[in-house]
Amino acid sequence: MKILVLGGDGYLGWPTALYLSRKGHEVGVVDNFARRQYDLEMGVDSLVPVRHLQQRVKTWREVSGLSIVPFIGDLTNADFTYRTLREFEPEAVVHFAEQRAAPYSMIDREHAVYTQVNNVVGTLNLLYAIAELNPDIHLVKLGTMGEYGTPNIDIEEGFIEIVHRGRTDVLPFPKQPGSFYHLSKVHDSHNIQFACRTWGLRSTDLNQGIVYGQETPETSAHSDLATRYDYDAVFGTVLNRFVVQAVVGHPLTVYGKGGQTRGMLDIRDTQACVELAIENPPAAGEYRVFNQFTESFSVAQLAENVASTLAADVDIEYLDDPRVEKEDHYYRAAHTKLLDLGLVPHLLSSTLILSLARTVEKNLDRVNFDAIRPTVNWRSTSSTLDTSDPLKMARA
Ligand code: NAD
Numbered sequence: 001m002k003i004l005v006l007g008g009d010g011y012l013g014w015p016t017a018l019y020l021s022r023k024g025h026e027v028g029v030v031d032n033f034a035r036r037q038y039d040l041e042m043g044v045d046s047l048v049p050v051r052h053l054q055q056r057v058k059t060w061r062e063v064s065g066l067s068i069v070p071f072i073g074d075l076t077n078a079d080f081t082y083r084t085l086r087e088f089e090p091e092a093v094v095h096f097a098e099q100r101a102a103p104y105s106m107i108d109r110e111h112a113v114y115t116q117v118n119n120v121v122g123t124l125n126l127l128y129a130i131a132e133l134n135p136d137i138h139l140v141k142l143g144t145m146g147e148y149g150t151p152n153i154d155i156e157e158g159f160i161e162i163v164h165r166g167r168t169d170v171l172p173f174p175k176q177p178g179s180f181y182h183l184s185k186v187h188d189s190h191n192i193q194f195a196c197r198t199w200g201l202r203s204t205d206l207n208q209g210i211v212y213g214q215e216t217p218e219t220s221a222h223s224d225l226a227t228r229y230d231y232d233a234v235f236g237t238v239l240n241r242f243v244v245q246a247v248v249g250h251p252l253t254v255y256g257k258g259g260q261t262r263g264m265l266d267i268r269d270t271q272a273c274v275e276l277a278i279e280n281p282p283a284a285g286e287y288r289v290f291n292q293f294t295e296s297f298s299v300a301q302l303a304e305n306v307a308s309t310l311a312a313d314v315d316i317e318y319l320d321d322p323r324v325e326k327e328d329h330y331y332r333a334a335h336t337k338l339l340d341l342g343l344v345p346h347l348l349s350s351t352l353i354l355s356l357a358r359t360v361e362k363n364l365d366r367v368n369f370d371a372i373r374p375t376v377n378w379r380s381t382s383s384t385l386d387t388s389d390p391l392k393m394a395r396a
């Protein structure tokens, strides 16, 4: 198939593009390098060096003999979005291209507005372009498990049957997202569902949990093909962060009591899930939701797991939670649809934690200790940071 991967220079987009290319698909990638710009703004960098997109594509051609076509531009620019779809003529579009860090969206008004405009407008331009150019294109959109929040009932896959005053309907599952970033995904979901209902588009919304891991068979083929490893307090996700902290001897930064429970998955399963969604497309007009995670863990469990796997004496520090979230709650979320399609998960293992630790050890000199402790506070509308001075911000 012809598959366009939006956000194809990012942590997940790049390895997914390689994976789909190796599977014999004709792959194009779209990116505006916003992610690289956030690093410059924050004064941080991926733990593992990442090459420029052009170098990555060239090395992939040399290593595999396969081509990936890069399109450089911004999805919030409608002309660019239309032009790219016209030129590449994809049958499926995999949409990773959003600002994806909850803390970044909570820095202040400017970052919240940027996040929502970037994410919602980019997706809206895409929906219009698909509707006008080829409504048959399957939009595989990366959403988040965080759209649901942590309700005191079981979470279903997108929809829940409700009986109200003697009448019954199947309605979107209630959303209680925990940041302006997570809210942007809820807004996207509503817009996509509306476009499917109104224009007959077909879309799969992948409500993905937190991804961990950094290597895939394709990225390991050459150091130029590596994907990002974020460990800083804004873009680093919890397990990847804890492994860096344990290796460098920093206490593991558990926020609050650590009872926050989340669905998680291995980076290799992200790719398999995207592939399963593409291979089993929805009908025209259908909007469907898959909960994309394989296991649930509390933050405290993750810290204990990393500590016991890597170093028994590493400290676990329970910090005042900089976020507004439940620290102790019920959590049970359905996730059978991808398993029913054939997903065989890579469950979290000590092998994976040890291999991440080896990656950290190889890049020890690149660890920026100033980037580890949390700096963004949900309770403050301007955080404590002066965002006009990126250097001061990185030091804070
Ligand atoms: P990332 O920031 O590494 O990659 C996103 C890419 O999209 C970046 O390369 C960025 O430059 C690009 N981009 C952003 N806005 C763009 C725009 N307007 N036009 C063109 N390109 C743009 O993020 P990631 O971790 O790879 O996540 C990818 C997607 O998966 C996101 O939508 C995220 O919400 C979702 N997701 C990620 C995780 C996770 O743990 N990483 C978990 C659940 C869902």
Ligand code: USQ
Residues within 6 Å of the ligand: 100, 101, 102, 103, 143, 144, 145, 146, 147, 182, 208, 209, 210, 211, 235, 236, 237, 238, 239, 241, 253, 254, 255, 256, 258, 260, 262, 263, 299, 323, 325
């Ligand atoms: N946490 C800690 N200590 C840390 C970092 C995080 O206790 O050092 C806690 C947070 O308070 C939170 C949990 O760990 O309760 C997860 O935080 P995270 O930063 O790993 O993940 P999150 O902010 O939820 O966002 C990530 C991705 C986002 C994706 C989301 C999936 O950045 O793109 O949408 O995971 S989900 O969590 O299902 O919403």
